[in-house]
Every structure is written in structure tokens, then in C-alpha cells.
Amino acid sequence: MIEDEAVGARIAQIRKTRGLTQAQLSQKAHVGRAYLARVESGDASASTVWLAQVAQALGVDSSRLSGPQDSAEQLHQLVPTIRRALASTDLYDDGIELLPLDQLRRQVVQLGEWRRDTKYDKIGAILPDLVEQLLTAGQEHGEPAYALLADAYRAGNTLAHKLGYSDLSLTAMDRMEWAADRSGDPLLVATSHYLRAAALARIGAGKHALRLLDRTMIAVEPLIATDGNAAAVWTALHMRAGVIAASLADKSASEEHLSEAAKVAAGVGDRVVYETVVGPTNVKLHQIAAQVDLLQPGKALKTAETVDFTDRIAAERQTYFHLDVARAHLLNKRPDEAIEELYTSRVLAPQHFRASATVKNTIRAAAAQQRRASSSLRALANYAGIED
Incomplete structure (x- = not known):
């Protein structure tokens, strides 16, 4: 792990070969200069969306910055499965013994539960x-x-992007939108746009993602008066926009979107709507992620203190919470506290931990802050697939 070159070092090296200063790169990538400096020095852990913006500005694939993302073997073997599931939308098997629709619905519901609980092998x-x-x-x-x-294709998207395959993630989104358009449900279409925005942000197209979200929110808002689920979807769209705006260092836009989400979320409650976790708790989790990306670790940790997981929140969302709290501690140069959060994240969602690029980036940042990597950090690195 110690020999493994950190993300910040890769960014600095490529930036210098491009003849760019930190100020020039931050302007070109639409990210905060102070945050770029902290990442390059190893004092901050970069999110996948932030890395995508920088990679695009440098003219490289984001994997060039984050390093190899091979997961544990049993997860990596899922890739052919994903490709087969996304292969086509028009090659029907006329001889298939079709199961009853109610039985298929139960399987899709189970798929969603596995997705939120990060049980990727079962999917x-x-x-x-x-x-x-x-x-x-x-x-x-x-x-x-x-x-x-559409919900089944969403699970395919989850597997693709968790394992670091952006091309497959975008294909899954194409398939989901295709199915959503045929469902006759405008809120399902809006949910597919919510997911496409995330996929766009992960390849450095954050501004395109925000335009898509703005357009979708305009379409959803009139439905709030007549459809109880429309408010939940509208809240989710604002949450996503708030986090993406933060990754682009747009503090005012991020806070405005998250404020709008918080206002409506109180009436929505903590629940799952259109296979999406919504409600006041999830808004706070998005606020924490945004505050870290905006270089506000103190504010992020203060928000974290108000989070209550007594109501069941999906393991996926809880593990993101602990990763973002770890990133906040690293901004405060407190690697030991960050390591504690990483351990909690691993216990909650071991498969997500093995697959996540953010986990690997955070571990490397913690190693950079420790004079000598502790045995606990080395254990986390080995578990995440980072060679010692």
C-alpha cells in the first residue's frame, strides 16, 4: 500500500506534464483550487465525481488517476453477467417459459433490496x-x-458503476430509459434521469448532468399536486443536483438545491420511492457529501452529529455516510478517526467496500497522513484489494 502511488501524486504528475498550474487546472476542471491542492498533497480524499472532472480536464480516463479498480475476484467475475444482461432489448426467446408477472415482481423487489444492501453477488x-x-x-x-x-436495468447499472465500468453504466442507463419510456410512468422516467445524471457526473460531464436534472425537475414539479410520490422524486433530483454542484465548487447552487430538498423531504419521510432512498435523513447524508467537497469539514461533521439511523436506512446509504465522515476527518488531518469510519463502512457493506474507488482513495489519503501506516490501515487496504 505504501508503494502504491496516491491519487494526488498522479494528478500532480500529469498536471505538470500538461504544463498546468493548480490554478489553471482548477479553472479548467471547474473544481476548487484549495481542494485540488489538498488532494495533491494527500490531505483530502477525492470523490469519484470530483476525480472525473479533473480527469476530463487533464484529457485522461479517471482510472488513470485512481489506479486499478480490480475488485475481489468474486465481484470482478460479475462483469460478463452484466454484459449479458444488457446485451439487447429486442432478442426475445419465443420458447421461454414465462413466469407469472406477480412472481417476476417479487424478484424485482428482492433485487432492489439486495442493491440497497450492497449484495452484488446475489444480483x-x-x-x-x-x-x-x-x-x-x-x-x-x-x-x-x-x-x-427498468428497475432490473437499474440493478445492472449499480453493478457496472460499483465495479468501475463507466461504459457499462451508461449502457444500463440507456436500457433503463428505454424501458421507463415504455412503462407509461413519467416519474419512473424522471428517476432514470436522476440515475443518468450520476452516470454523467462520473465521466466528468457534471454540467450536462445539472442541465438534465433542471429539465427533469421542471417536468416533475407540476405532478406534485396530484401524485404523492412526485414530491419524493423531486426531492431526490434536488439532492443529486446539490452534490454534483458541490463537486463543481458551486457552493451557492449546491446549498440552494439541498435546501429545497430539505424543505420537501420533511413531508416525504424516510422511505424508498421508485427504488430510491428519500427523506430527511438522506438529505443530510447528501449535505455531508457536499460539505466535504466544498472544503467544509467542520460543517460536515456537525451535520453528521444530527444523523439518526434508528429508522432503517439502506446499508448503501449508511456506508456512504461513514466514507464521507472519514473524508471530513482527513481534511482535519485526523487519520485515526478516518480509519475508524472506514472500519464501520467495511462492516456495513463489505462488497461495496471492496469495489469502491472512493474507499481506495480514502485509504491512500489516510496512509499519506500517517508517518507509518498502522496495522489497522494496512488491514483495510488489503481487504480493499490495495497491495501492500
């Missing part, structure tokens, strides 16, 4: 066959089957 075990069933069911049952298919 991979059933996804291709389930997609094939739902494609055929769409021919017979129409809109209800396509709505389920």
Missing part, C-alpha cells in the same frame, strides 16, 4: 435470466412489465 446470480423474462413479459403484459424491467 449477478439472477439478473440476466430475470431481464430475459421481463423482456418477453413486456410483449405480453406491456407497461407493468416494462416498469419492472
Whole structure:
């Protein structure tokens, strides 16, 4: 792990070969100069969205900055499964023994639970066959089957981006939007845009993502008066916009979006709507992520103190919380506290921990701050697949 070149060192090296100063790169990438300096020095851990912006400005793929993202072997073996599930939308098996729609619905619900609990291997075990069933069911049952298919493609997107395959993630989003359009449900279409915005941000297209979210929020807002779920979707769109704006160092836009999300979330409550975690608690989690990206670690930690997980919040969301708190501690140069949060994240979602680029970046940043990597940090690095 100690020999593994840190993300900040890679950025600095490529920046210098491009003849760019930190100020020039920050302006070109639309990120904060102070945060760039902290990442390059190893005092801050970069998020995947932030890294995508910098990579685009440097003219390299983000994997060039974050290093190899190979996951544990059993997770890496899921990639062929994802490709098969996303291969086509029009090659139906006429000889398939189609399961009843209610049974398919139960499988899709289970898929969503596994996705939120980061049980990626379980998703991979059933996804291709389930997609094939739902494609055929769409021919017979129409809109209800396509709505389920959209959720199945969403699970494929989760596997793709967790394992670091941006191309597959975008393909999954194409498939999800295709199915959502055929579901007859405008809120499902809006949810697909919510996910596409994240996929765009991960490849450095944050401004495009914000334009998509703004357009979608305009379309959803009139539905709030007549559809109880519209407010939840509208809140989710604002949360995503707030985090993406923060990664672009746009403090006012980030705070405005998250403030709007908080106002409506109180009436929405902590729950899952359209397979998306929404509510006041999740707004706080997004606020913490944004505050870290805006170089406000004290504010992020203060917000973290108000988070209460007594109501069941998905393991995926909880592990993001602990990762962002770890990033805040690193900004305060407190690697020991960051390591404690990393351990909690690992316990909550071990498969997410193994696959996450943010985890690897945070571990490397913690190592840079410790004069000598502790045994606990080395153990975390080994678990995450970072060679010692």
C-alpha cells in the first residue's frame, strides 16, 4: 500500500506534464483550487465525481488517476453477467417459459433490496435470466412489465458503476430509459434521469448532468399536486443536483438545491420511492457529501452529529455516510478517526467496500497522513484489494 502511488501524486504528475498550474487546472476542471491542492498533497480524499472532472480536464480516463479498480475476484467475475444482461432489448426467446408477472415482481423487489444492501453477488446470480423474462413479459403484459424491467436495468447499472465500468453504466442507463419510456410512468422516467445524471457526473460531464436534472425537475414539479410520490422524486433530483454542484465548487447552487430538498423531504419521510432512498435523513447524508467537497469539514461533521439511523436506512446509504465522515476527518488531518469510519463502512457493506474507488482513495489519503501506516490501515487496504 505504501508503494502504491496516491491519487494526488498522479494528478500532480500529469498536471505538470500538461504544463498546468493548480490554478489553471482548477479553472479548467471547474473544481476548487484549495481542494485540488489538498488532494495533491494527500490531505483530502477525492470523490469519484470530483476525480472525473479533473480527469476530463487533464484529457485522461479517471482510472488513470485512481489506479486499478480490480475488485475481489468474486465481484470482478460479475462483469460478463452484466454484459449479458444488457446485451439487447429486442432478442426475445419465443420458447421461454414465462413466469407469472406477480412472481417476476417479487424478484424485482428482492433485487432492489439486495442493491440497497450492497449484495452484488446475489444480483449477478439472477439478473440476466430475470431481464430475459421481463423482456418477453413486456410483449405480453406491456407497461407493468416494462416498469419492472427498468428497475432490473437499474440493478445492472449499480453493478457496472460499483465495479468501475463507466461504459457499462451508461449502457444500463440507456436500457433503463428505454424501458421507463415504455412503462407509461413519467416519474419512473424522471428517476432514470436522476440515475443518468450520476452516470454523467462520473465521466466528468457534471454540467450536462445539472442541465438534465433542471429539465427533469421542471417536468416533475407540476405532478406534485396530484401524485404523492412526485414530491419524493423531486426531492431526490434536488439532492443529486446539490452534490454534483458541490463537486463543481458551486457552493451557492449546491446549498440552494439541498435546501429545497430539505424543505420537501420533511413531508416525504424516510422511505424508498421508485427504488430510491428519500427523506430527511438522506438529505443530510447528501449535505455531508457536499460539505466535504466544498472544503467544509467542520460543517460536515456537525451535520453528521444530527444523523439518526434508528429508522432503517439502506446499508448503501449508511456506508456512504461513514466514507464521507472519514473524508471530513482527513481534511482535519485526523487519520485515526478516518480509519475508524472506514472500519464501520467495511462492516456495513463489505462488497461495496471492496469495489469502491472512493474507499481506495480514502485509504491512500489516510496512509499519506500517517508517518507509518498502522496495522489497522494496512488491514483495510488489503481487504480493499490495495497491495501492500
